Amino acid sequence: MTTATQAGGRWLAGTVQRLSRLARPRGPEALPVVFDRRRVYVLPTPFGLFFFVLLATMGVGALNYNNNPALLLCLLLAGTAMASLLGAHLQLSALAVHAAGAEPVAAGRPLQLRVHVRADPRRQRRGLRVESGAAAARLSLDQGAGEAVLELPTVDRGWYDLERIRISTTRPLGLARAWAWVWPEAPLLVYPAPEAHGPPLPEGAGDNAQARLHPAGDDVHHLRAWRRGDSRRAIAWKPSARRDALLVREYEQPQGADVVLDWRQLGPLPWEDRIRRLARWVDEAERDQRRYRLVLPSQPALGPASGTQHRHACLRALALLPAGPAHG
Template sequence: MRRRADARFERWVRRRSPASLPVRFDRHRIYVLPTAFGMFFAVLLLTMGIGALNYNNNPALLLCLMLAGAAVASLLQSQLQLGGLEVHAVGAEPVPAGMPLHLRVHVRAEPGRARRGLRVECAGAATTLSLQDGAGEAVLVVPTARRGWMDPGRIRLSTTRPLGLARAWAYAWADAPLLVYPAPEVAGPPLPQGIGESPQSRLHPAGDDVHHLRDWRRGDSRRAVAWKASARRDALLVREFEQPLGAAIVLDWRALAGLRHEDRIRRLARWVDEAERESRRYSLWLPGQPAIGPGAGSVHRHACLRALALLPGTGDGTR
């Protein structure tokens, strides 16, 4: 029942919130309710007030009214802690499924007002937020379970300052869902052999062929110095070697027909990472999509892993 109530409350709150960032918290977006300690304090004041009136004790009644005034002031101060805050960016770098996602929430604030005791919560993760020079960043470690798009849900900023009698909170939502890469296979066969007539090579100190000569830099080995060329140029030159790597690798979905749907995705994800570590050029072939590549580098890796992450499931609920 509590989960259903929370879901209905979230839908009602989200209708009142803008769909895109930045989100600025004003009095229409901030909710304030007493804490458990605040409810106990209210009952205590009520009991004190009834006793003071019953026994006609003016000092006790005065103390009760002073404490009640302090409590009301704390409600206003709790709201002011959030008033004027602006959540202007929410994002995270993609990670493989099963690894924690570091969700970064960037917040700005009006200068000249101290903000203390701010707490940020999202998807079961929580952390504190500190502002310096009117800006701050909270990093939430959010668990991931499945590949594909992940909606982190509502981001809640709250505080119980200054007296802990009331909790003020407000909500924000990310502009777009976050991407979770497929979890790579733990162990398996090595990379397939490259095909075609486009051999690759990379600079490597243990290579066999000389690629070019360059100026000597501190830390270079003496064995790599080209002494004859250095004598002609009257400057130290160093040989750069290259190591042949073979032709471009084709990571083909069709070549893994003996594996289950998700196992294919995990193996291809592992091969993409291995090809990047070995500085190989590779292309990725997936069903119903044009070939990606050949290429190499972080941009190409992201394109391949994104395509693998967004492949449709098998229809049995697995992703």
């Protein structure tokens, strides 16, 4: 039994691999996509192959010995098996993939691909599994809607080449596997991995100096209500006594003008090392709430600005820089 099951599994895997080259779709497609009968494929599982061999053996024995009860049982089991093929097909029929996307991440971190699926809530869908490459996740539908999250490994910066996504099930009896492919036309971006260690963020230059709140600043900016975790040294006792409530001093610390992150000022660093250093400085500038300007070769400067949108624009520009020479 074990040998037959393993051989059947190898045959099934090879057959699925050969069929996948001819299966729909053969290229990226716009979403939403609804699975119809032409997109759903069904093949027996290794257990299903063993079950069919067992039924064939039982049927031959029943006919040979003219055993009508055994023949009736064999036919009933065969009918149940055929019904399970139809049931597996119906698990995926009319299933709709509405959206697929992921937030950009730094190279080396897993990309969280979210696949949103909808179906008729009147029909229960069980045992659904979503796969892309080596990543896999289970999919559960609640009121006809569900989401699966796939962790896709990343290596290089730039656009991520998304493979086809397979949605499959072995329900209701595990005798057959039904599956369908979808290839979302979803642009997934991978940011450059920031430099692990390096020089600090360059100081700003110019007349556009700013000040930012800092607990160890020089000048008192304003008073605010006490919050859990505030230092006792920052409490303004006299104003607190007058207002009968704890007040805390907020300080401000002078901060340099807009930071300029210039590609040309990175000296003899290799091409990719420059990209990683600039990516690190962009993150540091955002963390310190600094306004910064990114200057890259052969394209307009970005900024000065700050915030999530500006950070995304800068990291996107760094991620999409063409591959350069080893040095320069």
